[in-house]
Amino acid sequence: MAYNLLLTLPVVVLGSLVSLAIYRLYLHPLARFPGPKLAALTKWYEAYYEIVLNGKFSFHIEDLHRKYGPIIRITPDEIHIQDPPFWETLYVKHNKSSKYEWTAGRFGNSGSVFTTSDPTLHKIRRIPLNYMFSRKAILGFESAVQAKMDIMTRGLKRFHETGAVCKISEAYSAFAGDVVTQYSFGFDYDHLSLEGFPDSFHDAFMAVSAFGHVALQFPWMHSLLNSLPDSWNKAMNPPLAKLLDLQKDLRAKIAGVNKSIDQGEKPPEHPTIFHSLLQSDLPPAEKSNLRLAEEAQLILGAGIETTAWALCQSTYHILASPQIHSKLKSELRAAIPNPSAPSAFAYANLENLPYLRGCIKEGIRLGLSVSARNPRVLTDPLPWRDYVIPPGTPISMTIADVHLNSDYFPSPSTFNPDRWLGDSPKAPDGSPLERYFVAFGKGPRSCLGINLAWMELFVMLGRVFRLFELELYETDETDVALAHDFFLPSPKLDSKGVRVRVVGVES
Numbered sequence: 001m002a003y004n005l006l007l008t009l010p011v012v013v014l015g016s017l018v019s020l021a022i023y024r025l026y027l028h029p030l031a032r033f034p035g036p037k038l039a040a041l042t043k044w045y046e047a048y049y050e051i052v053l054n055g056k057f058s059f060h061i062e063d064l065h066r067k068y069g070p071i072i073r074i075t076p077d078e079i080h081i082q083d084p085p086f087w088e089t090l091y092v093k094h095n096k097s098s099k100y101e102w103t104a105g106r107f108g109n110s111g112s113v114f115t116t117s118d119p120t121l122h123k124i125r126r127i128p129l130n131y132m133f134s135r136k137a138i139l140g141f142e143s144a145v146q147a148k149m150d151i152m153t154r155g156l157k158r159f160h161e162t163g164a165v166c167k168i169s170e171a172y173s174a175f176a177g178d179v180v181t182q183y184s185f186g187f188d189y190d191h192l193s194l195e196g197f198p199d200s201f202h203d204a205f206m207a208v209s210a211f212g213h214v215a216l217q218f219p220w221m222h223s224l225l226n227s228l229p230d231s232w233n234k235a236m237n238p239p240l241a242k243l244l245d246l247q248k249d250l251r252a253k254i255a256g257v258n259k260s261i262d263q264g265e266k267p268p269e270h271p272t273i274f275h276s277l278l279q280s281d282l283p284p285a286e287k288s289n290l291r292l293a294e295e296a297q298l299i300l301g302a303g304i305e306t307t308a309w310a311l312c313q314s315t316y317h318i319l320a321s322p323q324i325h326s327k328l329k330s331e332l333r334a335a336i337p338n339p340s341a342p343s344a345f346a347y348a349n350l351e352n353l354p355y356l357r358g359c360i361k362e363g364i365r366l367g368l369s370v371s372a373r374n375p376r377v378l379t380d381p382l383p384w385r386d387y388v389i390p391p392g393t394p395i396s397m398t399i400a401d402v403h404l405n406s407d408y409f410p411s412p413s414t415f416n417p418d419r420w421l422g423d424s425p426k427a428p429d430g431s432p433l434e435r436y437f438v439a440f441g442k443g444p445r446s447c448l449g450i451n452l453a454w455m456e457l458f459v460m461l462g463r464v465f466r467l468f469e470l471e472l473y474e475t476d477e478t479d480v481a482l483a484h485d486f487f488l489p490s491p492k493l494d495s496k497g498v499r500v501r502v503v504g505v506e507s
C-alpha cells in the first residue's frame, strides 16, 4: 500500500504540473499575448529577478517590451502595457477597478487605503482622510512646516560654520518624516534637530520596501515575523528597530485618542488621523486598533521617502548644472530680495515661481516616485488596439514608461525645468504636458498626500537655494539614478547619499 503511494504520488504531482503548464501556455485566456514562455509558466520568473537579482524585474520588463512590443504577458496572469496615452484609460476612465489583491501583502499593512483591493471599500476608507489632506487643511499647517524649515536652516548654517560634509539626503528624510508624523499623529521624533542630520526613517522604510519582494512571493512572511518577539526582528534586521518602536508609539497614541474620545474630551485644534478615523462614520470594524495602526504606517511609508527622494533629485540636478543653478538663484533673489523679512519664504510666495516649479517637477519626474508597476483589475473586458484583455486580469503600467518616453518628454533623461515653463506647456503630441506627469498617480487612487508634498518641496527648495551656496561633494548621477526597484526607487546599494558642502550663506 505504502509502496503504491510512493509510486503514485510523484506521477500525480508531475501530471498536475504538466497539465498546469499546458493550460498556462496554450489554453489560458492570456495565451495569445506576447511574452516569454517562462513568464507565462510561472511566477518564479518574476521572483528570480526581484529576489535573486534584487529588484530588477522592472528593468527586465523594459527589455521584454523592446523584444515583444508594447503589450506583454509578464506573469502567468498579468499583462503589462507600455503606452503613455493609455494611462488615463486604465487609471482614470476605469475608475471603479480593483487593485490586484496579490499585492496587498507587500508591506504587511493590508488594511490600509493603498492596499485595499475593492474600490467600494477603498472609497469608504479614503473619505475620512480626504479632508485632512485637502489643500485647505494643509495650508492651515504651514507654520509647523516652516518651523521645521527653521530647524533645517540652523542645521545647514552649522555645516557652513564647521565646513563638514552634509548628507543632505538624510536631512530630507528627517524633514519629511518629522513633518508627516507631526501632521498625522500630533507628535514627531524631531530627527531634524539632531546635530549633523544623522538619523531618519530612511533605512527603515527602504528595508521594508526591499523586503516587499520576498513578502509578495511568500505571503505568510509578515505574519511569521509579526509572531516573533521584537528583539528577534531587531537582531535579524536592525533598520527595522525604528519601525517596531514607531508601531509601539502609534499603538499608545491610538489608545490615548480612543480614551480621550470615550471621555468626551474636546478634540485638539489640529486633529490626528486617528481622530479623523475614529470620529468618522466608518463602521466599527474599520476602527480597530490594528487597522488604524496599518493606515498610520502606510501614511508614513508613503509620505517620507517619496518626498525625500524628489528633493534629492532636484538638489542633485540643480547643483550638477551651473546654468540651471544660476537661473534658479536669479529667480529666487528677484522674488525674495530680503530673505530676513517675515514671511519671506511663505509657501504662497514660492509656489508661483515658474522656474522653481520646473525644478521641482523635473525632480519628481526623474525620481519616478514609485518604480514598481501599478496593477488594476477590471470587471469588464478591456480593449487595447487589436487585443481584448479578459476581465479579471491584472493589467499594469509603470511610471518610468511615461516619464522617460522621448515621444512625450524629449531628451527624457535630461533635467530640464524649461520644459514646464509657459502657460500650458505641451507635449510633442499637442496634449498638455501635465497629462503625462503621472508621478502622483491619477484617478480615485491617486496620492492622498499631494498637497502636503507640494508644500514641503516648495518651502524646502525655495529656502535652501535662496539662502545657501551649496556644492556637491563626491556625489554623481549614480547616487540618484534608479538601480533597484524596491517599489520605492533605490540608487546603487553602496551609494552614500546626496552629499554637499555649504560654502556660503546669503542674506
Ligand code: HEM
Residues within 6 Å of the ligand: 113, 114, 115, 126, 133, 180, 298, 299, 302, 303, 304, 306, 307, 310, 364, 369, 370, 374, 438, 439, 440, 441, 442, 444, 445, 446, 447, 448, 449, 450, 452, 453
Ligand atoms: C513627492 C512626493 C510624493 C509622490 C511622488 C507620491 C506618489 C504617490 C503615488 C504614485 C501613489 C500611488 C497612486 C496609485 O496607486 O495610483 C501615492 C499614493 C499615496 N500617497 Fe503619495 N506621494 C508623495 C507624497 C506623499 C505624502 C507626503 C503623503 C502623506 C500623507 C502621501 C500619502 C499617500 C497615500 C496615503 C497614498 C495611497 C492613496 C490611496 O491608495 O488611496 N504621499 N503617492
